[in-house]
Amino acid sequence: MKRFLAVYMGTEAAMGDWNALSDTERQQREKAGIAAWKQWVETNQQAIIEVGAPLGKTLSASKRGIGKIKNQLTGFTVVQAESHEQAAKLFEGHPHFTLFPGDSIEIMECLPIPG
Template sequence: MAKYIVLYHADVSAEQQIEQSEEEGQAEMQEWMAWAGKVGAALLEFGSPLGNARSVSSARTTRSPSTAAGYSIVEAADADAAATLMDGHPHLKLGTIEVLETIELPGM
């Protein structure tokens, strides 16, 4: 089984997404928990929202206009199976999901 980083992309920052009524926040969290329950043991790390992006080069560090709003880590037999785990994900109501396979380094 391979591990996959799940990146949640949105035009609205995670900070802006969190700015909602308590009732809206609870309803949204229930949707996320329902998805997590459906995925079960394949969800290795629920993850968290992301913010304050920086682009780092050898010359400087600057603010970065990233659309990455959060992440999770899942495990699946292959990339197609990992992508299938995203079926019905609540994040798809406001953005896209990118699934990236992690690659084991030889000898590590």
């Protein structure tokens, strides 16, 4: 089995739409989203290596030093599958973008370190 990193993506525009919802609507969608996410984990538990977590603010370390940056990364999960396509199919209809304000989930293979 191959390992794949799934990165949850979200934009400021999507969060703006989420924040524009009424408190009641947001709370209802959040409750439904958490229940759906737990169901997704239960359904796919055999493929999940690491459930992952939401991601916080980002710092960048480079030869220029350390600085604050913004990106669209909102969370991650690590799964295993026979193929890239099979791994991606695990995330079809995911609550990240069907109930929560997420935009997409990017799935990439975790390749072995050369040598």
